[in-house]
Structure formats: C-alpha cells, structure tokens
Amino acid sequence: MLAAIPPRPYHHGQLREALVNAGVALARADGPEAVVLRAATRAAGVSHNAAYRHFADRDELLRAVCERCMSQLALLMEQRIDALPSDTDPMVTAWARLDALGRAYVEFATTEPGWFQTAFAVPRTTRAFAAGEGTGASGLGPYELLGSRLDELVETGAIPPERRPGAEYAAWSAVHGLSTLLNDGPLRDLPDAERERALGAVLDVVARGL
C-alpha cells in the first residue's frame, strides 16, 4: 500500500488566518463559548497543538475572533448609514443617521447573535482592543461611528453643544442594552412585532432625551 499523498504540505502557510476564520465561523453559529481551540485546528486540517505556534493560549485566539466580530458590527453600521438617502435638511439627515445607526446595531445583534455576543466577549486576561482594531471600512469602530453621528447633530444645531458630553454613553447603552436583553435576557421570547415596538420606544426616548 502506497503512503497516502498528504492533501497539503507539512507547513500550512496561512494557519493563523485559517484558525481565526474557523473561530469566526464557530462564533457565528454558537457564540464565544464555541470558539474551541481543537475545533478550529480540526477545521484547518491540522494537529491540535499547531495553534500554539500562533496563539499563546485559547484566549488569544478568542481575542482575534472578537476583533473580527466587532469589525462585522462596524461594517453593518457603515453600510446602513451609506444606504440612507440624504435629505435636503441637514438636521433631518443627522437625525435619520442616528436612527439608522441604532437600528443597524440592534439588527446586527438580532440577525447575528453569535457574532454580537462574541464581539463583546473579549477575555479579561487580555487588554482591550487597540486603536485600529475591530473597525469597519472607514477605520472607525462602532463607538467612533456613534460619536460622528452625535457630532453631526451638534453641528447641524439639532442638539445644543452643552448636551454633547456623555451623549454616547446614553445612546450606546440604550441600544446595547436592548440588544442583550433581546438576545440573552428576559426579552428573549418577545414576538417580532413587540421587538419592533421596543426598538422604536428605545430610539424615541434617546432622541428626545439627548
């Protein structure tokens, strides 16, 4: 019997990328807990210990996957903003953009619950994202994208400048809280229509309160 021809050379070549991709797929299906070292190496067709040549431990792989998930969130936010028709009135446009941003956030959490959960499951043992990580096409992360919208509201005179400080905390907390309550929290079983009502109520209160 001849030795089986190995399907790939001894050295993978792109193993780090392959592992992160596998991790992203696992996270998409079942959230951060499903990002399992051995599963990722199996998917990459490689021995279980090969991962340690590219990541110090599981947390370091998970961190890379989290970054990717955060990028996906940023990407959808950018996409939904760009798809918006711009009104002649800049103030109207600014409000519409904030609204679209919030809706994109909750849309991402609802349609990609695994990714959303993973994006915020950065292991405590590693530092938070550095600048330029977890960003969308524009190089801005979800937080910066929100800040831009709020700045726009001030520039167009939609909200007075003295209300600008701390505004991102309020807006971000509101949509993030709704997202997690709908996904993993007590609002998990809410029917679609009621989910939409809840989203409307949250965005309305934020817009009025800013």
Added chain:
Amino acid sequence: MLAAIPPRPYHHGQLREALVNAGVALARADGPEAVVLRAATRAAGVSHNAAYRHFADRDELLRAVCERCMSQLALLMEQRIDALPSDTDPMVTAWARLDALGRAYVEFATTEPGWFQTAFAVPRTTRAFAAGEGTGASGLGPYELLGSRLDELVETGAIPPERRPGAEYAAWSAVHGLSTLLNDGPLRDLPDAERERALGAVLDVVARGL
C-alpha cells in the same frame, strides 16, 4: 484500625440547597462559567454524581443559581428604594425613585459583577423564569419593580399617559446596557469618576426622554 467515623450521614438531607448555595458562591466569585457541577459537589462534601439526583444536568443547576442572582438584584433595588426619604411633592418622589432604581441596578452590576452576569446567563435550553422566581422580598422581579416606578410617574402626572407604553424597554435597556458595557464591554477600564459621569448622562437622557 477502626473505620473512620463519617463526618455526615450517608444521606446529606439538604443537598439540593447546599449545591445551589455553592453555585451562588462560585458565581459571585467568577461568574456563570464558574458554576461547575463537580466544584459544587466538592463544596457540599459529596460525590460528583450525587448532583444528578437533584438536577437533570448542569444547566438545571445553573438555572437555579441564576434565579438566586436575579433575586439578589431585586433585593438591592427594593432596599435602595426603601431607604429613600420621601419628598412632600409626590412627583419629585416618583422621579427620585426612578433615579434610585437605575442607580441600584448599576450599583449591583458594579459591586457584584459575578452575580450580575449570572443573573442574565439563564441557559437557552431551559425556559425563562416562571412567575414568582427571581424576585425580591415584595415578590416582584426587577422588571416589575421598574414598571411600578413608571406607573407612579404617570399617576403623579410626571409623564403623560401616552408615553407610558414601551417606557420600561427604554429605561431598562439604558441601565442594563450601561451595566454590561462597564462590566464586560469596552467601558471596562473607565475610571470611577468617568463611570459616575456616564451613569449621570444615561439617567439624565432617560428622564428627559420619557
């Protein structure tokens, strides 16, 4: 050599309670992932398989622990409300109570991160809490407690009745989102002063927006 006198009778007697208590302690220290069957049985001084006489699987134990954690949250919210001096103006009192409720929520999340995380980590495989579970001394859960505050605001005329529907979604999402962002999210490393500012901003926007 005489046989060692067993430190407890063969039948534990209160094993279910003991396991849940152990689980609550584990959750307090390290969150829901630390609620480990074998650790709980060790703490109860019992064989690792004894747990299966009281819980179908790990998720069922975790669910019981989650309930307890939710009760702890409800308890602190009740406590902070009760400790509030009542103003002569019922409208002022109503606003103060909503504020205290939100602060209690974030206080709980900040001072007991393990419990807070666990309270919302109810396993997907099991149903959500039934009525009367995860409640405080009054028999109301955090959600009902919030609803009572909002009803009070309507009754005192602080907010018009037409703004009542959906109000709990907005208020709850805001404080819950801030809590999770501060605990596990990108706001994790915020210094104390800035945390306080963020909390103020969130509560302010909610109060203005309702």
Added chain:
DNA sequence: CCAACATGTTGACAGTGTCCACTTTGGGTG
C-alpha cells in the same frame, strides 16, 4: 551545504459533564 529556526505532530495530564452499574439507607407494607 548545513545549521539554526519556525512550524507542525504525538503523547500525556488534569479537569469537565454525563452515563452506567452498584451500594447504602430509611420508610412503608405484609
């Protein structure tokens, strides 16, 4: 050309959840 080095492999260990068969115990029935 070969030696150092990066990368991948094999085998082991402790820890986990869960299944199975077994033992101990206490309460009810003949």
Added chain:
DNA sequence: CACCCAAAGTGGACACTGTCAACATGTTGG
C-alpha cells in the same frame, strides 16, 4: 417485627477540553 423497595449517594468509565513537553519536518540564511 421483618422485609423490600425506591430514593439518595458512590465509583468507575468515557469523550471532550486546554495545555505542556518532547519530537519531527521543512525553510532559510550564513
């Protein structure tokens, strides 16, 4: 009172995980 049986606890096994150490295999620079 004697018995027996169901509830509760035990011990062993299995598959799975992350991680470590020792080893094998390519690649590459001097």
